[in-house]
Amino acid sequence: MTELYSRRSFLAGVLTAGTLSAAAGYVLTRRESVQLTLASGVDPTGGRRLLVTMWNELNPDARIELKEVNSSTRDQYDTFLGTNADIFNLDVIHIPRFAADGRIVPITPRGELQLLPNVRRLSARTGTDDFWGLPFNTDVGMLYRRITDKSVADEKPELADVLARSPGDFVGQLRTVGPQTDEAFVINVLEHALAQDEAILTADGTLSFSLGQWREAVGPLAAAIKAKRVRTEAGEDYTTRTFQRSDLRYMRNWPRSYPAIDRAERTKKETAEVRIGGLPIGIIGGQSLAVSAASANQDAARAAIHFLTSASSQLHLAKYGFAPTGLGAYIDPGLSEALPHLYDIRLAMESARPRPVHKRYTEFSQLFADHMRRYLHEGEPLTQRFIEDLQGALRE
Template sequence: MTELYSRRSFLAGVLTAGTLSAAAGYVLTRRESVQLTLASGADPTGGRRLLVTMWNELNPGARIELKEVNSSTRDQYETFLRTRADIFNLDVIHIPRFADDGRIVPITPRGELQLLPMVRRLSERPGSDEFWALPFNTDVGMLYRRITDKAVADDKPDLAEVLARAPGEFVGQLRTVGPQTDEAFVINVLEHALAQDEAILEADGTISFSLGQWREAVGPLAAAIKDKKVRTEAGEDYTTRTFQRSDLRYMRNWPRSYPAIDRAERTKKDTAEVRIGALPNGIIGGQSLAVSATSENRDVAEEAIHFLTSPSSQMHLAKYGFAPTSLDAYIDQGLSEELPHLYDIRLAMESARPRPLLERYTEFSQFFADHMRRYLYDGEQLTQRFIEDLQGTLR
């Protein structure tokens, strides 16, 4: 296999990007060799994997073995517990449980990080300057739109308007076929509910337990599905495929998919480009890096995390489609010119809502998915049992 880059050119690129400074001092002072294990979900872009390679090139005495664990968002906690690791790359919804169970230890961020407010809130340790995990990349739901003529005024509808004004021209992750697609389904339904009633889920993660409020918030989505005015798919990959093969106008997806989708769609003669815009209140996602409480090399693991989450690393990840966690990437002039859609991602982040902040979020998600699946597709009405099941996860 042809080597994609030489060691010399690779390090030259790192130097140009300003990333080397994040680890140079550590490289010079390290004496004893150690091996770190980083447990993470899969990275289809290769961007996070390349950052690990950068660290290993710069720190041959403290190499990271990236162990990609096959798990869904729902079962990540149990799956990661079976994986011996020094660093966990946690979905933000699992940070509270790992912290409460003593599975991770706090870490203090360095001064150069200027995290977006919502990103900070999801990972910090309340009442201190410490974090339970440092944000690696963030994520937020975005509305994709196909542009066929750049000379025509760009219409930027919101999610509610798409349901009403573009029958059959929208696709989202509005079906689920099991644990691997349940979480995408939950997030998409929450976003549609928020498009109708932003008080259904508050900015602090407090969710409504009003049955009437929920019926009104998800009623338009149920009607659109029944009348076949929306295309429904299970998971991000099938959603993207339907958007591309059917030349649909609109799609809900994560920003990570944008670079590849835009490149592919520009090859069609009737598509000028694909653009993305903020949902009224998208759901924030993302992953954060935490030091395992059982690690025998916590100091080394912390250094690696500082490197992987640095402002320079965030700019690198942005080029692979990841939504940056820090303000630096959004205000960098060169990066903004190269990736103008970062402006829309920042707008989306500023209005985003977290999923309900519950220690038993996994149970909440399962109840929510089960009730909503029966409501949207089996014709069962939402009853007080829906509210009781959700409230039960608080106890």
């Protein structure tokens, strides 16, 4: 265990040095100093903050002030607009609304980026080579599993099998108590529905409006919750806590949590390690950096975004648990040796599907969460009103 994590620490130093070296092409020469403001959600890992620090060391005349806004996914649009920012770190589901309302301007990627196709589609402007925001990090739901004996064959389980055959030994974000936990709940329910019926949400984010199809897709989850065969928690933090304190075998969570969880769980005598694998079809997430249309320093903002999203920066972020956006990080020999789970993340990314890409996604998400909460936890049946509400929210 000591050798593994000392090697990762050494790798972190190499990546940091490599990022700084590769950043030479991002140094700006300015006659007048400017101050850039980057509005972002909170980063519990510190990895993104360190990249901002690197940029500031290289560009003292175009320093970034990082303003971390403690907001939920649902209210990000309103809270970010209340911040006078040059750069927005947007959750991918908010890009359509910011673009439709003229809040951001396009940015052209540099040739070095080899973005994964699923990542590219979420931020690219249709019919152009430009993006509304350059992908900063991506995300995809993963199935964690506790390994107690490495000599026993480790078969990667399917989510539907875990739900049916591992009573009380699985925990996910399957409860919501308000806006802060609604989005995790929506994503988890969609993933369970996809595990039963992959046609419930297509590869381009088109949702089924068949009531019968939805009843069949979420019926097994409702039965498992009613029979207490799954642990339901609100949000990622409580899910992790239940997994660790109860020594559960399985958990659904994001890859960003993996380094810290694996490190902590290896201290237990009964746990050899924690591994992660993809869901049958996970939900893709992530954040992209966009230039504010109101910024007076758009050229400097674009240069900063190119640095923060560069191929070398992706190597750095991977060390902190973030899922890289480009192919380079997944095939880098040194990174693959130190972080072998990146292979599983890449496989999960290739089959992942987006939530409905729509400027009124926030309204859709709230309605979906309300209906599913009442169905899964209060025993209220799914009716045609569920379908009508979703159709109304996603209507152009």
